[in-house]
Amino acid sequence: MASLKVGENKEINTDLIQKACSLAVKAHSKSSQKSYILEKTGGSSYVIFSFPGYWSENDWYDGEPFGETKINLDLFPSLRSIGIDEHAKVNKAFQQRFVDKISRNQDFIKEVEKAKNERKQIVFTGHSTGGSIAILATIWFLEKYWRSDASATSPLCLTFGCPLTGNHIFSHALRREKWAPYFIHFVMRYDIVPRILLAPISSIKQEFQPILQFLNPKSSRASTNTPPEALNFYMNVMKNASSVASHAACKLMGNTNLLLETMANFTALSPYKPFGTFVFCTGNRKLVILSNPDAVLQLLFYSSQLDNEAECPDVAQRSLQQHFSYGNELKDCFTKLDADHAVLLESLEKLPLSADSTTTSSDITTINAALKDLGLSTRARLCLCAAGELEKRKIGNKNSIDLKKADTAMKYLQEYQLSCKHQGLGCYDAFKIHKSDKDFEANVNRLELAGIWDEIIEMLKNYDLPDAFEGEKEWIDLGTKYRHLVEPLDIANYYRHLKNNDTEGYTKKGRPKRYRFTQRWLEHAQRLPAGSCGESCFWADVEELRIKTSSKEGYAPFKDEVLQLEEQAMKWINDGVLDKDVLMENSTFMVWWKKQPDPLASCINDIEGFTITSA
Incomplete structure (x- = not known):
C-alpha cells in the first residue's frame, strides 16, 4: 500500500x-x-x-x-x-x-x-x-x-x-x-x-x-x-x-x-x-x-x-x-x-x-x-x-536558555527561604525588613534571575523561540516554581521602597511580564480560568488591603475583598501552592488579619494545623 x-x-x-x-x-x-x-x-x-x-x-x-x-x-x-x-x-x-x-x-x-x-x-x-x-x-x-x-x-x-x-x-x-x-x-x-x-x-x-x-x-x-x-x-x-x-x-x-x-x-x-x-x-x-x-x-x-x-x-x-x-x-x-x-x-x-x-x-x-x-x-x-x-x-536560543535551567540563583533562594523559616520569619517579611547579609545576597540572586527571565520574555515577544516553547511542561513547571519562589521577594521590594505611592498597587502597575507570562502558561496548560493561579501575588493583595483597611474608611467598605482573600488563602495553602509561612505569628498577614473584626469566625481557622494566638 x-x-x-x-x-x-x-x-x-x-x-x-x-x-x-x-x-x-x-x-x-x-x-x-x-x-x-x-x-x-x-x-x-x-x-x-x-x-x-x-x-x-x-x-x-x-x-x-x-x-x-x-x-x-x-x-x-x-x-x-x-x-x-x-x-x-x-x-x-x-x-x-x-x-x-x-x-x-x-x-x-x-x-x-x-x-x-x-x-x-x-x-x-x-x-x-x-x-x-x-x-x-x-x-x-x-x-x-x-x-x-x-x-x-x-x-x-x-x-x-x-x-x-x-x-x-x-x-x-x-x-x-x-x-x-x-x-x-x-x-x-x-x-x-x-x-x-x-x-x-x-x-x-x-x-x-x-x-x-x-x-x-x-x-x-x-x-x-x-x-x-x-x-x-x-x-x-x-x-x-x-x-x-x-x-x-x-x-x-x-x-x-x-x-x-x-x-x-x-x-x-x-x-x-x-x-x-x-x-x-x-x-x-x-x-x-x-x-x-x-x-x-x-x-x-x-x-x-x-x-x-x-x-x-x-x-x-x-x-x-x-x-x-x-x-x-x-x-x-x-x-x-x-x-x-x-x-x-x-x-x-x-x-x-x-x-x-x-x-x-x-x-x-x-x-x-x-x-x-x-x-x-x-x-x-x-x-x-x-x-x-x-x-x-x-x-x-532555546538550547541557550535550557542551559540556565539548573541555575545556582534558584538554589540559593530556596536555601534562603528555609533559613528564614528557621529564624521564625517568613521569606516575605525577612526580605522586606532587609537587615542581614543573607537578605542582600538574596536580592543579588533575585536580580540575576530577573535578567534571565526578562531575556526569555523578550524572546517570546519577538517570536525568537520555537513555537512549542510555551507549551513545554518542563518550562511551565520551572516558570511556576520561579514565580512562587521569587515573586514574593519582588512584592516585598516594591512595598519596602513604597513604590505604590509613586504609581499604584503592585498587581496593577508594578507586576513584571515575567510573572504574568509564566502564570498564563500554567493556566493554559491546566485549562484554568484566566487569573485563577494568582497565588504568587498573595502578598500584594495583603499589602493593598492592609493600606485600604487602615484608611479613614476602615474595614466595612472592603469586607468582601477581605473575605475573598481569606478564602483564596485557605484554598491555596490547602492545595500546597502557598507556603504556610504566611501564618507565622509575626507575618505581615497575621498581624493585619488579627486586627480585623472577629478573626475567630474566619475560614482561616479551618486550615489544618492552624491555631490562632492573641494579637
Missing part, C-alpha cells in the same frame, strides 16, 4: 488522499442539501467529512480589507499567544460559516462523536473554501474531544487549493499545541486560490465576482475559456503577494531598517500566514513538501512567478484552471511515487542556491531538480534558506 511521507515520522496512505480529494470536490455539488457530506467505508479505520466551498465575495471578505477578525475563543480557546495574551485572527466569513453551519449542527456532532467512540480516524477535507471549513472543524475537534481524551485517535485534515485562513498567531498556536502535523494542504503550482487572501478586497473587487463565478463548479460555463478578468486578477493578487513576501523576507534576513516598518504602515499587508504541511504539486508528477510556515509563504509567491512577461496571459489562465486539477494531478503523481517524485524539504538552510549546482550528492540533485520544477530563482532559494536559518536560530 503506497504512502506519502509528509514528515520525519508521518506518512499518509495515497488512496486516502485521493479519496479525500474526490469527496472534497464532490461536496460542492451537495451543498444545497447539506453543509457537509459523510463517507463511511465498510471495514475501514477512518471516516471522511467533506465540506463544500462558497462562491460569493461576501463568503471571502467581510468588513476588514482582508476579511479578518478575532478568533472565537469560546470555540477555539487555544488559538492565542499565551504569554502576550493576544487572540489569533481568522477569516471572519469562514469562521461565521463554520459557526452557523457546522458547530451548531447536531447531526454533524453526533456523527463525529460516533466515529470517535468507535476509535475511527476522522478525516476532515475540503476543496477551495471548503478546506477552510475543514481546518476549523479539525481544530474544533482537537479542542473539544482530542485534548481531553488521550485514547482518542488523532484527526487528519486534508485540503486542496485552500485559501489561507488565519494569521501568524493562528499558525504559532497550532505549532505550540503540536497540532500542525495534522494539517496537510495540497497546492498546485499556479493555483491562484491559495494566494487570493494575500490581496485586500479593494485591489481585486472589480474582477473578483466574475472569477468566483468561473470557479464555481455549479456555474454554467459554456467552454473552458477563462474570463477576460483573469489577467488583471492574477496580476493584482501577485502584486500584493510580492509585497507580503518581500516584507516577510526582510524580517527573515534580520533587516532592522526602520524604513521597513514605516513602509508597512502605509501599505496594507495581508495578516494571513500558512501553517501545517504544504504539498506543492509542480505540474509534472512531482511533489515538494515542507512545513516551515515562513518558507511556505515565500514559496506561495515565488512558485507562481513568470520566466518572462510573455507568459503572463498563459499563467493567468492556468492560475484558474489548475484549481480543479487536483484529482488528476495527484493520480498522476501517485502512479510514480518514489524518492525522485516526492521531495521533503527539511534542512532549508542547506538548500542549493543555484539551479546550476554541480554537486554530486544524489539528495541535493533531487532537491535541486524539484526546486527547478517550481521555477525557483536564486532569490527565492535565499528566502527559503533564510526561513531555515531563522528556525535554526530559534532552536539555538
Whole structure:
C-alpha cells in the first residue's frame, strides 16, 4: 500500500488522499442539501467529512480589507499567544460559516462523536473554501474531544487549493499545541486560490465576482475559456503577494531598517500566514513538501512567478484552471511515487542556491531538480534558506536558555527561604525588613534571575523561540516554581521602597511580564480560568488591603475583598501552592488579619494545623 511521507515520522496512505480529494470536490455539488457530506467505508479505520466551498465575495471578505477578525475563543480557546495574551485572527466569513453551519449542527456532532467512540480516524477535507471549513472543524475537534481524551485517535485534515485562513498567531498556536502535523494542504503550482487572501478586497473587487463565478463548479460555463478578468486578477493578487513576501523576507534576513516598518504602515499587508504541511504539486508528477510556515509563504509567491512577461496571459489562465486539477494531478503523481517524485524539504538552510549546482550528492540533485520544477530563482532559494536559518536560530536560543535551567540563583533562594523559616520569619517579611547579609545576597540572586527571565520574555515577544516553547511542561513547571519562589521577594521590594505611592498597587502597575507570562502558561496548560493561579501575588493583595483597611474608611467598605482573600488563602495553602509561612505569628498577614473584626469566625481557622494566638 503506497504512502506519502509528509514528515520525519508521518506518512499518509495515497488512496486516502485521493479519496479525500474526490469527496472534497464532490461536496460542492451537495451543498444545497447539506453543509457537509459523510463517507463511511465498510471495514475501514477512518471516516471522511467533506465540506463544500462558497462562491460569493461576501463568503471571502467581510468588513476588514482582508476579511479578518478575532478568533472565537469560546470555540477555539487555544488559538492565542499565551504569554502576550493576544487572540489569533481568522477569516471572519469562514469562521461565521463554520459557526452557523457546522458547530451548531447536531447531526454533524453526533456523527463525529460516533466515529470517535468507535476509535475511527476522522478525516476532515475540503476543496477551495471548503478546506477552510475543514481546518476549523479539525481544530474544533482537537479542542473539544482530542485534548481531553488521550485514547482518542488523532484527526487528519486534508485540503486542496485552500485559501489561507488565519494569521501568524493562528499558525504559532497550532505549532505550540503540536497540532500542525495534522494539517496537510495540497497546492498546485499556479493555483491562484491559495494566494487570493494575500490581496485586500479593494485591489481585486472589480474582477473578483466574475472569477468566483468561473470557479464555481455549479456555474454554467459554456467552454473552458477563462474570463477576460483573469489577467488583471492574477496580476493584482501577485502584486500584493510580492509585497507580503518581500516584507516577510526582510524580517527573515534580520533587516532592522526602520524604513521597513514605516513602509508597512502605509501599505496594507495581508495578516494571513500558512501553517501545517504544504504539498506543492509542480505540474509534472512531482511533489515538494515542507512545513516551515515562513518558507511556505515565500514559496506561495515565488512558485507562481513568470520566466518572462510573455507568459503572463498563459499563467493567468492556468492560475484558474489548475484549481480543479487536483484529482488528476495527484493520480498522476501517485502512479510514480518514489524518492525522485516526492521531495521533503527539511534542512532549508542547506538548500542549493543555484539551479546550476554541480554537486554530486544524489539528495541535493533531487532537491535541486524539484526546486527547478517550481521555477525557483536564486532569490527565492535565499528566502527559503533564510526561513531555515531563522528556525535554526530559534532552536539555538532555546538550547541557550535550557542551559540556565539548573541555575545556582534558584538554589540559593530556596536555601534562603528555609533559613528564614528557621529564624521564625517568613521569606516575605525577612526580605522586606532587609537587615542581614543573607537578605542582600538574596536580592543579588533575585536580580540575576530577573535578567534571565526578562531575556526569555523578550524572546517570546519577538517570536525568537520555537513555537512549542510555551507549551513545554518542563518550562511551565520551572516558570511556576520561579514565580512562587521569587515573586514574593519582588512584592516585598516594591512595598519596602513604597513604590505604590509613586504609581499604584503592585498587581496593577508594578507586576513584571515575567510573572504574568509564566502564570498564563500554567493556566493554559491546566485549562484554568484566566487569573485563577494568582497565588504568587498573595502578598500584594495583603499589602493593598492592609493600606485600604487602615484608611479613614476602615474595614466595612472592603469586607468582601477581605473575605475573598481569606478564602483564596485557605484554598491555596490547602492545595500546597502557598507556603504556610504566611501564618507565622509575626507575618505581615497575621498581624493585619488579627486586627480585623472577629478573626475567630474566619475560614482561616479551618486550615489544618492552624491555631490562632492573641494579637
